[in-house]
Amino acid sequence: MKPYEIMETIKMIEQQKLDIRTITMGISLRDCCHSDGDIARRKIYDKITRCAENLVKVGEEIELEFGIPIINKRISVTPIAIVAEACEEEDYTKFAITLDKAAKAVGVNFIGGFSALVHKGYTKGDKRLIRSIPEALNVTERVCSSVNVATTQTGINMDAVREMGEIIKETARLSADRDGLGCAKLVVFANAPEDNPFMAGAYHGVGEPECAINVGISGPGTVKSALEKNKGATFDEMAEIIKKTAFKITRVGQLVAREASRRLNVPFGIVDLSLAPTPAVGDSVAHILEEMGLESCGTHGTTAALAMLNDAVKKGGIMASSHVGGLSGAFIPVSEDAGMIEAVEKGSLSLEKLEAMTCVCSVGLDMIAVPGDTPAETIAAIIADEAAIGVINSKTTAVRIIPAPGKKVGDYVEFGGLLGRAPVMAVSSFSSKDFIMRGGRIPAPVHSMKNSGISSSG
């Protein structure tokens, strides 16, 4: 090895905050169904604690040996709507409490999969699960919930969209004393990926194996730093620089995934090629866009900059990993990105611009605080817009929105830690109520006619 290569790696880790964002163990709970809810929950607890017994320990060993921080160790499980459906209980909150206990027992900070897939319609289990979400997120600490309301193949379930507007409002109300924290653990998806390792949207899809290791990488700081060293580069040159950097980052992700898989004796699933920001200075996706020459994230040109960044990250990462999946691309969560927060404060980044940005990156409207008096129908309409972008463009979109109780535009919500803090953003004051109240489904788009499978994501 050449000294400059060794030092480059060390600098990426120490100065540019390269890290592995998460090792997520996906666990199938399909064999835990039972007509007696107590027995089902016991089986769930036993299976999670058995499969993930060594997850945190192995993560820490890899961290020590390779000298790369692994920020989170997490678990995703089969959507609980499927697992709980066999029992006759109306309220699934007890299942969430079991997941929370299991997460605490093995020492992971989040467990995802209090989920339902209702893009074409509800089963009785889906209905019960969705109605249980507000209370489940209120009484648990580590459980994350997601609901898939649309796919390119099936169109948009507008009944589910309407209901999720109400569920989000209720979740915020129950956790009002914590600025609506419950909503930070709830994602509404279109084209949800089955192998996503990132929270709050991770769940272990029904096409997944018994158990799998999925790894999410990070590293906005390394990309920004590489661009800083090449001031004045053309777009062609910038794209090359980003690709090379993404390749290096992803190789570390692949190494960690392979090692974790070997040591835990669990098959390797995918590496999620993501630029996932944190609130820490120097770990921002917005600052990469600004490094490209935009005065402040959100100004004209931001969508083009993000499109190029997202595409170059994928191109660079694809060759570095044997299996790529999850969300893969640049994340733009407002509360978790110091540059995004600044841009909102300066007035350069609005909800409308964020919506445009979600057309070209891998996620959707993420960690956005809106006024507490935003009507449920307006939130549902925001979800519908994002789902439409996802369905028409054959990509994943998601909405993680916090109608912060008692807060107005200009106020802040404070979640602390990785979830960060978010300035409350303005929504349109015009009503979407009559539109949302129609109900039914928006048909699948014409380009869905390919018989290409259960879901597609980009």
Add this chain to the structure above:
Amino acid sequence: MRAIITVVGKDKIGIIAGITSVLSKHKVNVLDISQTILQEYFTMIMLVDLSRMEISLAELKQKLEEEGSNLGVSVRIQHEEIFQSMHRI
């Protein structure tokens, strides 16, 4: 397992001696060693073999960090594979 030890800081007498004495005490074999000045910093890179080491990696890391802080340099130890993964196809 083979690991890379990197030592970065201001040059002074006794850096190599200090670090290698910790290694020899715990039966860590030095396979290769190079030193260079990178951006005004003294940089030493060692390839070591840990197969006969008599303490845990966490303990060795701690002892190296203690010695590094006595010498006023930063010391890291990492599995060699992270560097190979990143820079070699």
